[in-house]
Amino acid sequence: MTKSTEAGLPDSSQIQPLWTDPNLPPDQFLYDRMGPWPQPAPAYPMTRPPEVLNIPTSEDVAWWEWIGSRLVLDYLVAKLEASGLAKTDLTRPLPTDYEFLQIMTRTVYARYLRMESPGSAYWVSDFTAMELIDPLPGMYCAPVVCRFLLKDTVFTCVSITFLKTATRIKELTVTPTDKAWNLAKVYACQGAAYHALFVVHPALHFPMDSVNAITKTAVPQIHPLFQAIFPHTTYTLKLDNVVLEGEDTIVNKTAPTTAWDPLTANGYNLKQLFGVGYSGYKGLAAYPQYNYMKPWMNSGTLYGMCLRQYFKPFLAFATKIACVIPKTDPYVKRWADYCSANVYGFPDGLAIFDSDNLARVLAIYMWDVSVAHGADHYSFGYDIPLKDKFLRIRRPPPADINDGADVQKVGDVANLDDLTRAETAKIMFFNVFTLSPNLIDTTYAFKEAKLQAAVTKFHADLKSIDVDVRNIMPEFMCLERNLDPFNGPIIVDEWTIPASIQF
Numbered sequence: 001m002t003k004s005t006e007a008g009l010p011d012s013s014q015i016q017p018l019w020t021d022p023n024l025p026p027d028q029f030l031y032d033r034m035g036p037w038p039q040p041a042p043a044y045p046m047t048r049p050p051e052v053l054n055i056p057t058s059e060d061v062a063w064w065e066w067i068g069s070r071l072v073l074d075y076l077v078a079k080l081e082a083s084g085l086a087k088t089d090l091t092r093p094l095p096t097d098y099e100f101l102q103i104m105t106r107t108v109y110a111r112y113l114r115m116e117s118p119g120s121a122y123w124v125s126d127f128t129a130m131e132l133i134d135p136l137p138g139m140y141c142a143p144v145v146c147r148f149l150l151k152d153t154v155f156t157c158v159s160i161t162f163l164k165t166a167t168r169i170k171e172l173t174v175t176p177t178d179k180a181w182n183l184a185k186v187y188a189c190q191g192a193a194y195h196a197l198f199v200v201h202p203a204l205h206f207p208m209d210s211v212n213a214i215t216k217t218a219v220p221q222i223h224p225l226f227q228a229i230f231p232h233t234t235y236t237l238k239l240d241n242v243v244l245e246g247e248d249t250i251v252n253k254t255a256p257t258t259a260w261d262p263l264t265a266n267g268y269n270l271k272q273l274f275g276v277g278y279s280g281y282k283g284l285a286a287y288p289q290y291n292y293m294k295p296w297m298n299s300g301t302l303y304g305m306c307l308r309q310y311f312k313p314f315l316a317f318a319t320k321i322a323c324v325i326p327k328t329d330p331y332v333k334r335w336a337d338y339c340s341a342n343v344y345g346f347p348d349g350l351a352i353f354d355s356d357n358l359a360r361v362l363a364i365y366m367w368d369v370s371v372a373h374g375a376d377h378y379s380f381g382y383d384i385p386l387k388d389k390f391l392r393i394r395r396p397p398p399a400d401i402n403d404g405a406d407v408q409k410v411g412d413v414a415n416l417d418d419l420t421r422a423e424t425a426k427i428m429f430f431n432v433f434t435l436s437p438n439l440i441d442t443t444y445a446f447k448e449a450k451l452q453a454a455v456t457k458f459h460a461d462l463k464s465i466d467v468d469v470r471n472i473m474p475e476f477m478c479l480e481r482n483l484d485p486f487n488g489p490i491i492v493d494e495w496t497i498p499a500s501i502q503f
């Protein structure tokens, strides 16, 4: 492509081709235009988003160097520590009503809270899709719906209803004064944990893989669209591929034979829940079909309010990037057509130039893979004690409202092996480990001075929003170096908001 002038100097117009030139050659693309691409998911392709199955070698190597090797070390640590931690877990009490409310309304579990009807004081968290799980022998799960009353900004849980199933011919509603209340809370916590792991959180991961791969393959590296998205794509394609298709993943059929699988069913069965989070379930309001343009940030909850606040600087930044892209840009048009063919709700090549769609699409991608995804892990890993996750339950659901008075501690519903596995998974998968550069230290390869100025302003806005967010919810994931949540005043940044999905 590069031509030389008669004096032997490179022709500068050829070295820096205009990024809107529709005839850019393959060497202007990250992988010579032979990069990753989405294809139908091997399991449940009718309901799940497409997967990226062929990972570029360089991304494979980077994942092993920075993440795979850490998982091996984490497993060795878990072998030493998990069983001791689990022994203590067995003796620990079930969550009190106050702790239960904190978990269900102030953490990532706030994602399920939905007003029962417009203007109602009652809210529900619906875990109907638990009926899809086929538990391993000796274990149980149940579809339940929690009902909350919101009064003066304070939630109270008024009931937990066990829905009809093949073995339960009539719904059972348990209230806080019933003897079955503790056991009912255990099942509600289980439903919430599985919906975090398999319904709402995967919707942050997997649809974005298509955008990640298509950007790398179909957008030239000198294009501002590529330069905006690329810093937020590191490690993710390989990570998601390992999670979904790896030999040792907790979502394949043989997962229960590993030492780190803490779950109650084989992974192939559980994978159905990924489809629920993407395609919806039975037309229920609790399970809307995924829509790229409508990410969850419900400001009726504190957790959602924090996510909404954080979205503002991303949109302002993305608007400045979108402004330098002409509405006739051929790469953006094709990029949008490819993405829209693979991701529900993504605007196509015509709609991408309507209104503020391009800015919004960019902002949603960057915000989703950094703040929204990171905050979920942080909340699930640190704000919800492991003993309150109840990933395996060995006590059947209550037969009536008086069944379960003897259920007082964690050891009444789970055994040592269950909790050792859960502690192992916590060390390996649930904890967060942000790699450098984190979100606030991320740089962008923009050539335009005004876009570099936009980066400076973006970083300043993020810092200012972080202060606001800390006032709303002090426990929300931090933007910058923060205190070790367990050991006190050790300053670390591995718990800060990451630039991409890397755990």
Ligand SMILES: [Fe+2]
Pocket (backbone or CB within 6 Å): 201, 205, 373, 377, 501, 503
């Ligand atoms: Fe994740």
